Amino acid sequence: MMKSLKRSLIALSTTVGLAIAVVTPVQAIEIQKIVSDGGIEAWFVPDKSVPLIAVSFAFRGAGSATDPEAREGLAGMVTGLLDEGAGDLVSQDFQRELEEIAAQLSFDTGRDNFSGRLRTLTSERDRAFELLRLALNKPRFDEKPVNRIRGQILAGLKQKIENPRHIAGELWRNTVFPNHPYAKPSDGTVKSINAITPSDLSQFVKDRFGRDRLIVGVVGDISAAELKTRLDQVFGALPAKSRKFDIADTQPAGAGKVLIVKKPIPQSIIVLGHGGIKRTDPDWYAATLVNRVFGGGGLSSRLYEEVREKRGLAYSVYSYLNPLDHASLLAGGTATQNPRAGESLDVIREQWGLLGEKGITAAELKDVKAYANGSFPLRLGSSRGIANILVGMQLSDLGIDYLAKRTELINSVTLEQANNVARRLYKTDDLTVVVVGDPAGIEAKP
Amino acid sequence: MFKPYALTARNFCTLMALFAVCILPARASAEVFSPKEFELANGLKVVVIENRRAPMVMQMVWYRVGAADEEPGESGLAHFLEHLMFKGTKTVKPGEFSRLVAQVGGRENAFTSYDFTAYFQQVAAHELEKMMRLEADRMQNLVLTDEVVLPERDVVLEERRSRTDNSPAAQLREQQRRALYLNHPYGRPVIGWMSEIKALTTENALAFYRKHYAPNNAMLIVAGDVTVARVKELAEKYYGPIPRRVVPERVRPQEPPHRSSRRVTLRSERVNLPSWSRVYLAPSYAAGERQHAYALDILAQVLGGGSTSRLYRKLVVERGIASSAGAWYSGDGLDYGEFGLYASPKAGGDVEALEAAVLEELEAAIKEGFDPADIARAKKLTAAGAIYARDGIRAGPNAFGRAFTQGQTIADIESWPERISAVTPEQVMAAAKAVLDERRSVTSVLLPEASK
Numbered sequence: 051m052m053k054s055l056k057r058s059l060i061a062l063s064t065t066v067g068l069a070i071a072v073v074t075p076v077q078a079i080e081i082q083k084i085v086s087d088g089g090i091e092a093w094f095v096p097d098k099s100v101p102l103i104a105v106s107f108a109f110r111g112a113g114s115a116t117d118p119e120a121r122e123g124l125a126g127m128v129t130g131l132l133d134e135g136a137g138d139l140v141s142q143d144f145q146r147e148l149e150e151i152a153a154q155l156s157f158d159t160g161r162d163n164f165s166g167r168l169r170t171l172t173s174e175r176d177r178a179f180e181l182l183r184l185a186l187n188k189p190r191f192d193e194k195p196v197n198r199i200r201g202q203i204l205a206g207l208k209q210k211i212e213n214p215r216h217i218a219g220e221l222w223r224n225t226v227f228p229n230h231p232y233a234k235p236s237d238g239t240v241k242s243i244n245a246i247t248p249s250d251l252s253q254f255v256k257d258r259f260g261r262d263r264l265i266v267g268v269v270g271d272i273s274a275a276e277l278k279t280r281l282d283q284v285f286g287a288l289p290a291k292s293r294k295f296d297i298a299d300t301q302p303a304g305a306g307k308v309l310i311v312k313k314p315i316p317q318s319i320i321v322l323g324h325g326g327i328k329r330t331d332p333d334w335y336a337a338t339l340v341n342r343v344f345g346g347g348g349l350s351s352r353l354y355e356e357v358r359e360k361r362g363l364a365y366s367v368y369s370y371l372n373p374l375d376h377a378s379l380l381a382g383g384t385a386t387q388n389p390r391a392g393e394s395l396d397v398i399r400e401q402w403g404l405l406g407e408k409g410i411t412a413a414e415l416k417d418v419k420a421y422a423n424g425s426f427p428l429r430l431g432s433s434r435g436i437a438n439i440l441v442g443m444q445l446s447d448l449g450i451d452y453l454a455k456r457t458e459l460i461n462s463v464t465l466e467q468a469n470n471v472a473r474r475l476y477k478t479d480d481l482t483v484v485v486v487g488d489p490a491g492i493e494a495k496p
Numbered sequence: 497m498f499k500p501y502a503l504t505a506r507n508f509c510t511l512m513a514l515f516a517v518c519i520l521p522a523r524a525s526a527e528v529f530s531p532k533e534f535e536l537a538n539g540l541k542v543v544v545i546e547n548r549r550a551p552m553v554m555q556m557v558w559y560r561v562g563a564a565d566e567e568p569g570e571s572g573l574a575h576f577l578e579h580l581m582f583k584g585t586k587t588v589k590p591g592e593f594s595r596l597v598a599q600v601g602g603r604e605n606a607f608t609s610y611d612f613t614a615y616f617q618q619v620a621a622h623e624l625e626k627m628m629r630l631e632a633d634r635m636q637n638l639v640l641t642d643e644v645v646l647p648e649r650d651v652v653l654e655e656r657r658s659r660t661d662n663s664p665a666a667q668l669r670e671q672q673r674r675a676l677y678l679n680h681p682y683g684r685p686v687i688g689w690m691s692e693i694k695a696l697t698t699e700n701a702l703a704f705y706r707k708h709y710a711p712n713n714a715m716l717i718v719a720g721d722v723t724v725a726r727v728k729e730l731a732e733k734y735y736g737p738i739p740r741r742v743v744p745e746r747v748r749p750q751e752p753p754h755r756s757s758r759r760v761t762l763r764s765e766r767v768n769l770p771s772w773s774r775v776y777l778a779p780s781y782a783a784g785e786r787q788h789a790y791a792l793d794i795l796a797q798v799l800g801g802g803s804t805s806r807l808y809r810k811l812v813v814e815r816g817i818a819s820s821a822g823a824w825y826s827g828d829g830l831d832y833g834e835f836g837l838y839a840s841p842k843a844g845g846d847v848e849a850l851e852a853a854v855l856e857e858l859e860a861a862i863k864e865g866f867d868p869a870d871i872a873r874a875k876k877l878t879a880a881g882a883i884y885a886r887d888g889i890r891a892g893p894n895a896f897g898r899a900f901t902q903g904q905t906i907a908d909i910e911s912w913p914e915r916i917s918a919v920t921p922e923q924v925m926a927a928a929k930a931v932l933d934e935r936r937s938v939t940s941v942l943l944p945e946a947s948k
Contacts, residue, residue: 152880205819349594362650424601432888
């Protein structure tokens with residue numbers, strides 16, 4: 051079944067940047083590292099409070115950046131087809147079986163990683179695990195479902211043509227990553243989607259679904275002993291090694307450019323950004339705190355205050371860090387009515403510059419640390435959420451003891467460090483800006 | 497949850513073998529969230545859902561007021577007030593509320609619909625008291641001045657532009673909604689018409705607040721790592737002193753009989769893929785021919801809820817004439833429900849031909865009926881949602897808040913899986929025949945500029 055391809059504008063791969071803080075040690079989540087007889091590893095948190103099991107998994111480095119030349123959108127198309135027939139079950143039969151047991155199975159891809167999720171009632175897990183096994187090991191890619199999903203993707207591409215957020219994101223990406231796989235459209239193009247064959251799809255799976263890339267997180271109503279068997283059952287027959295893909299590291303380009311795409315819409319979409327910071331950088335935690343202060347979501351940040359609260363210029367204004375495997379970004383955006391679009395961009399630039407120059411205050415640092423430490427446990431409320439975090443932690447190589455360490459990592463950030471990183475990262479001259487709409491007060495700088 | 501869940505289900509099914517359908521038992525007493533409830537002397541209803549899974553809590557306050565309670569000419573006011581509730585009280589400065597929530601790592605937001613306005617925070621369990629103090633404070637002590645209100649009005653205009661005015665599809669939906677309701681305020685956009693939003697004032701907002709925001713017009717819901725006793729103690733302390741007020745009865749202009757089908761078409765140069773949809777006026781769980789409501793849930797699933805559904809199978813898989821097709825039912829409304837159909841052609845496809853095909857398949861479905869196996873599967877799938885809803889602490893509060901503000905009870909929520917499981921194929925057909933009456937519908941078509 052074609053789920054909506056969430057190809058958000060600029061957010062490329064998802065890595066769980068922020069970690070889990072242990073607030074009350076008594077109730078700390080205890081993660082078990084399970085290794086099956088066949089050598090498959092999973093991070094596991096048992097939970098019997100609800101009779102269900104949540105499985106989250108990823109194939110590291112198998113995302114859309116590895117789509118072959120002229121086959122852009124291949125990874126995305128695979129996400130829509132793994133549950134459209136596998137083993138002896140043709141498309142409708144596979145779908146019917148999923149519904150029969152009320153299992154929730156889905157696949158997704160970002161730029162860097164290919165991922166999937168299964169949630170099943172405990173009582174139906176037998177069949178659910180078997181269906182997952184089939185989807186990953188024996189997808190059929192029959193011609194009819196392939197053409198049907200192809201048609202859905204093509205329809206989706208048509209629908210997006212005039213979507214201003216889509217236009218902005220695509221142009222920004224192409225400007226910032228010229229000649230790099232990260233610029234490839236994840237959903238593909240009409241040409242590339244039409245060119246993909248069942249053989250391409252099979253090859254994708256053969257090349258990328260290897261145990262060397264596999265990362266698994268499981269939470270719920272299952273025993274460690276049974277989980278071991280299930281891991282071998284589902285993943286054991288996958289090839290040990292997958293193909294290597296060489297994606298070059300890159301720095302964003304397009305510094306100083308301001309590109310305007312004129313469209314007859316009442317509200318201009320503005321996206322902007324430049325290079326960021328790697329997840330492995332020792333200043334990463336300082337950077338997340340600084341960005342949170344600046345424009346990191348919630349209802350109190352500098353951007354929120356200046357753009358929305360004080361001036362009523364936007365409903366949504368934000369900034370974020372995006373540490374990909376081969377590049378890192380610091381980006382943001384907003385949407386403002388055309389006559390005031392220039393004002394919005396000016397305010398954001400001014401704030402960006404102010405942050406880069408003067409950094410944050412001690413009070414801001416104190417508050418944001420309290421936020422960072424207090425908010426993370428809130429992500430541990432559901433099996434589905436925790437399973438995703440277990441995978442995110444592994445993708446970022448955070449270590450299984452990260453939960454216990456994270457509070458200290460946050461607390462140890464000094465004001466000096468925070469302000470050094472603000473100075474280092476926030477550079478208005480480097481900003482690549484894209485505006486879609488009919489903005490007043492913005493000068494193009496192609 | 498005790499271990500032999502699967503065993504219990506199998507034993508139960510054996511016993512129930514005489515019946516056409518095997519019911520999926522949730523617990524011995526057929527509960528979903530197992531809430532506890534009480535009421536304060538001032539009329540505030542309180543619901544507590546204890547869930548020790550993680551050291552966190554969620555507080556929600558739901559008011560029995562929404563966009564459908566606005567006076568004509570002041571559309572968008574309920575939603576505007578929701579925004580303004582963050583702008584400060586006698587003791588909390590503008591923006592301070594959110595800062596205080598963020599300081600304890602809390603997540604928060606609010607939302608408005610036709611029948612309700614709701615506010616919530618999710619925080620570590622030991623921060624509940626602070627959240628209750630803050631929420632109770634703004635229930636009666638809101639302070640508004642032009643200085644904070646007017647920029648926020650601009651924010652709401654940007655929100656409207658972002659949600660509606662920038663999108664041809666959203667514009668069409670807005671027009672479709674107005675055409676569906678000849679008289680009832682469900683036809684207005686929750687965000688408000690542009691010109692009416694622009695005219696909203698600080699005085700309007702305060703008047704609306706005084707008129708509708710009272711403890712006897714609200715429900716407090718707390719879920720998570722907390723005890724009823726503790727919630728009672730805190731509720732009495734912070735919400736208890738708020739005096740009850742007389743609140744107007746919720747009487748909305750009702751729909752007259754629908755005698756003619758309606759059609760809305762929107763052409764735009766920004767549309768490249770046409771789309772088709774139809775919405776029917778329907779009963780809801782709380783109003784009209786309510787006996788159809790649960791059957792309509794199942795009808796939506798079996799007719800167009802997933803890839804084995806009738807419409808998807810016929811139009812997308814077998815005939816290949818659509819890229820997507822489906823059906824949905826919204827049964828929550830205090831006054832009315834809605835039943836909808838939608839379809840999009842493939843790239844380059846003809847939406848007129850698609851419409852004909854959809855209606856053809858619909859007619860065939862009504863004539864032939866549905867395979868009992870499909871209905872059984874739809875019921876089981878739908879009912880299983882009640883179990884998945886228990887993963888996390890948000891679903892329960894949201895369900896009870898909706899029930900409270902939209903004419904249902906806690907018992908209705910708790911027995912929902914049973915009622916879904918009790919739906920029969922005959923009831924599904926009866927609901928279909930009653931609701932799928934073209935005279936009570938609006939058909940909408942989104943087209944590119946240069947015809948077709």
